[in-house]
Amino acid sequence: MAEAIKERASRGPTRGEIRKQIQLPLSEAFRISWRYVTIRLGRSLITAGTIFLSVAFLMSVFTMVAAAKAAGQELDQPTIARYTWLVTMGFLICGVGIVNALLMSVTERFREIGTMKCLGALDSFIVRMFLIEAGLMGLFAALTGGLAGLLLMSAWSAFRAGFSVLGKMDWGWTGQGGGYGLLAYYLLSVALGMILSVIAAIIPAWRAASLQAADALRTEI
Amino acid sequence: MQMPEGLTPEKAEEIQERLGPALEQVSEYVVRTRNLRKTYQMGKVLVGALRGVDLDIKRGEYISIMGPSGSGKSTLFNMIGGLDKPTEGSVYINEVDLAQLDAYELAWLRCRTIGYIFQTFNLIPVMTALENVTLPMIFAGVPEDDRKERGIELLRRVGLGDRLHHKPAELSGGQQQRVAIARAFANDPSIILADEPTGNLDLKTGKEIIGLLKELNEEKGVTVISATHDLKMIDVSDRVIWIRDGVIARIEERSKLQVEAALAVEDALIEEGGNSQ
Ligand SMILES: Nc1ncnc2c1ncn2[C@@H]1O[C@H](COP(=O)(O)OP(=O)(O)OP(=O)(O)O)[C@@H](O)[C@H]1O
Ligand SMILES: [Mg+2]
Numbered sequence: 001m002a003e004a005i006k007e008r009a010s011r012g013p014t015r016g017e018i019r020k021q022i023q024l025p026l027s028e029a030f031r032i033s034w035r036y037v038t039i040r041l042g043r044s045l046i047t048a049g050t051i052f053l054s055v056a057f058l059m060s061v062f063t064m065v066a067a068a069k070a071a072g073q074e075l076d077q078p079t080i081a082r083y084t085w086l087v088t089m090g091f092l093i094c095g096v097g098i099v100n101a102l103l104m105s106v107t108e109r110f111r112e113i114g115t116m117k118c119l120g121a122l123d124s125f126i127v128r129m130f131l132i133e134a135g136l137m138g139l140f141a142a143l144t145g146g147l148a149g150l151l152l153m154s155a156w157s158a159f160r161a162g163f164s165v166l167g168k169m170d171w172g173w174t175g176q177g178g179g180y181g182l183l184a185y186y187l188l189s190v191a192l193g194m195i196l197s198v199i200a201a202i203i204p205a206w207r208a209a210s211l212q213a214a215d216a217l218r219t220e221i
Numbered sequence: 222m223q224m225p226e227g228l229t230p231e232k233a234e235e236i237q238e239r240l241g242p243a244l245e246q247v248s249e250y251v252v253r254t255r256n257l258r259k260t261y262q263m264g265k266v267l268v269g270a271l272r273g274v275d276l277d278i279k280r281g282e283y284i285s286i287m288g289p290s291g292s293g294k295s296t297l298f299n300m301i302g303g304l305d306k307p308t309e310g311s312v313y314i315n316e317v318d319l320a321q322l323d324a325y326e327l328a329w330l331r332c333r334t335i336g337y338i339f340q341t342f343n344l345i346p347v348m349t350a351l352e353n354v355t356l357p358m359i360f361a362g363v364p365e366d367d368r369k370e371r372g373i374e375l376l377r378r379v380g381l382g383d384r385l386h387h388k389p390a391e392l393s394g395g396q397q398q399r400v401a402i403a404r405a406f407a408n409d410p411s412i413i414l415a416d417e418p419t420g421n422l423d424l425k426t427g428k429e430i431i432g433l434l435k436e437l438n439e440e441k442g443v444t445v446i447s448a449t450h451d452l453k454m455i456d457v458s459d460r461v462i463w464i465r466d467g468v469i470a471r472i473e474e475r476s477k478l479q480v481e482a483a484l485a486v487e488d489a490l491i492e493e494g495g496n497s498q
Contacts, residue, residue, distance in 0.1 A: 028359055039347040115343045118304065119404070120332020120360035123324065213331075214305035217343070 138197030336405025
């Protein structure tokens with residue numbers, strides 16, 4: 001009897017198999033995430049569109065301030081206050097827009113998260129999948145959105161104050177009169193867009209992944 | 222790819238030691254529950270969905286769990302499948318107490334030992350039939366070529382050899398449930414858990430699905446446990462467990478089941494439906 005049990009046990013899973021299951025390769029998570037983004041392209045575009053617009057708005061505010069400075073506008077107290085207010089609004093609109101879009105996109109997939117848990121996905125795999133997906137979308141949308149905001153506002157400024165303004169703007173990392181230039185603000189906007197996207201996706205994904213599978217499956221929205 | 226934090230080679234070895242032998246059919250019973258209780262809190266009211274269930278299910282049995290709506294069938298399904306934690310009592314799968322398993326071991330068990338089938342199919346909508354079937358194999362670390370081969374073989378087995386690359390939305394309810402069945406068998410589980418697998422299907426399709434489950438039960442020796450309202454299930458079941466208000470009301474052995482009359486009527490109905498097409 002003991003022999004029989006031992007013999008059966010030896011046909012059990014090998015250590016390698018267990019390790020393979022548990023450390024599911026990153027490439028697999030990446031592939032599944034990429035599929036999600038491309039196959040649900042319509043849905044992804046709406047989410048990415050929100051990120052795009054949010055970052056574009058923030059970047060256009062930065063560009064506007066830079067153009068005003070280049071045009072030699074006097075930065076008196078009320079003007080500074082107005083720009084500060086605009087930048088703050090820029091941050092807020094950017095933040096709320098992105099968080100809202102990704103929260104929606106994760107919440108509508110709670111049931112799928114529950115299903116994946118039933119099929120043997122580890123919580124960490126599910127979270128990683130959403131991290132990659134949000135990171136990819138955030139990166140593309142923020143890069144293009146920031147560029148769009150920069151270009152459109154530059155064009156608008158040139159139209160308003162003449163092309164000479166463009167030459168006087170601080171395009172580089174630092175500004176002529178101290179402070180930072182547009183490149184720095186562009187990177188800041190992109191980073192902000194991406195980080196917010198990832199955080200806004202990870203928090204609900206982590207919540208769903210750490211639910212009991214039964215609860216995740218039951219969730220209706 | 223690095224090992225996720227918390228998992229060392231020692232840990233992996235430990236998982237094998239604990240689940241390995243158990244997975245390999247040491248005991249006669251695949252599923253046992255002892256004094257299983259689940260209480261839900263709804264505001265200030267406590268709902269006793271399960272109030273002390275003791276079950277012993279043998280390897281290879283086909284079990285139907287029947288009972289009126291709200292009697293606790295789905296709750297029992299969730300407890301046996303390790304999808305939710307009991308308030309009290311224990312579930313043993315292959316003599317391993319589920320409460321003793323950590324997250325890795327539980328994922329392992331869900332991946333390899335149990336296949337789940339749901340009333341609402343729960344396929345991943347963005348994936349094709351084949352991708353849905355191979356997903357659990359990805360989680361099990363099966364190499365890509367083997368995954369594909371086995372996925373195609375399973376889909377052929379359930380009669381969907383010509384629907385490999387269809388998305389769930391492009392399949393009928395019955396076909397979706399077939400994909401779900403193929404997916405449940407992906408990693409050769411020893412238990413199939415089904416919660417009202419025919420609940421969203423018409424009479425004829427439901428009967429086909431039940432037939433398919435029965436065939437696979439006999440062919441692969443897998444234990445099938447199905448919560449259901451569907452009296453057609455009685456015919457193929459080795460035992461029917463009737464539950465009411467969260468306790469087992471009675472257990473009927475197949476030999477004592479008296480349902481032929483009811484089933485004959487249903488057969489006639491299906492026949493009629495088939496002829497008029
Ligand atoms: N998540 C929950 N929160 C609170 N109460 C719950 C929850 N899930 C189930 N219940 C309660 O537990 C009892 C048993 O529910 P369960 O879903 O197990 O019934 P069932 O037998 O599957 O019914 P049906 O045949 O309608 O699917 C019911 O009274 C239900 O209201
Ligand atoms: Mg139910």
